[in-house]
Amino acid sequence: MSSAPSKIIDFTKKNRLSIDAKQRLQYDLDTILTRLQKGEYETSGIVENTFDIPGKTEQFYAHLLTFYKIGRSWEAIFKFLQLSNQKLIVDLCPGSAPKVELGLYYAGYSGRVKLFDIDKSALKTLIKFVNLFKINFKLEPNKFDFFRSTTQTYSLVIGNHIFDDLILSYFCTKLKINPGEIYKKESVLFSVWTEILKNEKENKTEITNLFTDRFIAIVKKRGMLLLSNYPGYAEKMFNLNKEFNFTNAVFKEVIVNLTRSNYFKQIIIPKRILTFKDSYFTSKHIVALEKT
Numbered sequence: 001m002s003s004a005p006s007k008i009i010d011f012t013k014k015n016r017l018s019i020d021a022k023q024r025l026q027y028d029l030d031t032i033l034t035r036l037q038k039g040e041y042e043t044s045g046i047v048e049n050t051f052d053i054p055g056k057t058e059q060f061y062a063h064l065l066t067f068y069k070i071g072r073s074w075e076a077i078f079k080f081l082q083l084s085n086q087k088l089i090v091d092l093c094p095g096s097a098p099k100v101e102l103g104l105y106y107a108g109y110s111g112r113v114k115l116f117d118i119d120k121s122a123l124k125t126l127i128k129f130v131n132l133f134k135i136n137f138k139l140e141p142n143k144f145d146f147f148r149s150t151t152q153t154y155s156l157v158i159g160n161h162i163f164d165d166l167i168l169s170y171f172c173t174k175l176k177i178n179p180g181e182i183y184k185k186e187s188v189l190f191s192v193w194t195e196i197l198k199n200e201k202e203n204k205t206e207i208t209n210l211f212t213d214r215f216i217a218i219v220k221k222r223g224m225l226l227l228s229n230y231p232g233y234a235e236k237m238f239n240l241n242k243e244f245n246f247t248n249a250v251f252k253e254v255i256v257n258l259t260r261s262n263y264f265k266q267i268i269i270p271k272r273i274l275t276f277k278d279s280y281f282t283s284k285h286i287v288a289l290e291k292t
């Protein structure tokens with residue numbers, strides 16, 4: 001066999017690789033090594049047919065369709081709550097793929113959108129993506145740590161599917177793990193969840209109280225908080241049922257805390273608003289709260 005590993009080593013010695021290429025090579029080789037060590041390489045190699053244009057297009061379309069459906073769901077909510085005349089909206093932890101932004105685009109929004117995320121590079125990708133559309137609103141990226149207290153308040157704060165990401169991010173920091181790793185390595189994702197669920201009850205109380213305080217702090221009096229939580233890609237793909245139950249319990253307890261304390265009152269979103277064909281989530285996955 002002509003030795004591909006030694007050719008790769010040779011190539012990397014003679015050629016300067018970009019940072020992205022280096023990271024990708026490292027990741028691919030690590031994945032091959034893990035599969036070999038686990039005796040899984042025979043059954044599942046990692047090499048796919050990279051020139052599979054129809055297959056790649058299908059995959060790409062499937063991702064876009066998901067973003068589209070989530071965007072359409074948000075559009076329906078914005079229209080029902082008549083939010084198009086808001087001047088400034090905060091999108092909490094949007095990540096790199098547009099969802100709330102697509103909803104705003106479909107709803108014809110024309111104000112400002114503050115993008116609050118701890119990862120500036122995710123926001124860069126998001127902005128490139130959103131700028132492919134002819135949007136009428138202004139995007140303002142901000143590096144922001146949800147768990148750090150701030151004094152600034154906003155009249156419309158939105159968080160689409162942020163609970164699991166923030167739970168993982170919080171416990172990663174406690175466990176001294178780089179949160180970025182959970183989106184790159186399945187094994188890190190699983191081991192962080194295992195740690196969280198070891199002390200399920202205490203961890204749930206700790207994170208629920210933290211979320212409650214942060215949401216109270218960030219929304220202006222008479223302002224609105226919109227939060228969604230539904231089983232996401234990782235939860236479905238890896239059957240993370242216990243993990244989703246934990247996240248959903250936190251989501252529900254936070255809402256109970258926010259309304260029981262009379263900080264917020266809930267605005268009911270009728271079922272019919274989210275029962276159209278392309279809706280991604282239903283009214284049980286979204287909550288609208290008004291600060292009193």
Ligand SMILES: C[S@@+](CC[C@H](N)C(=O)[O-])C[C@H]1O[C@@H](n2cnc3c(N)ncnc32)[C@H](O)[C@@H]1O
Nearest residue numbers: 093094095117118119122144145146160165169
């Ligand atoms: C992967 S995205 C998914 C959530 C996104 N809203 C969606 O709908 O898919 C999660 C984002 O949360 C961000 N994040 C994680 N911890 C954070 C923190 N403590 N403060 C702010 N953003 C955080 C990550 O940087 C990431 O971009």
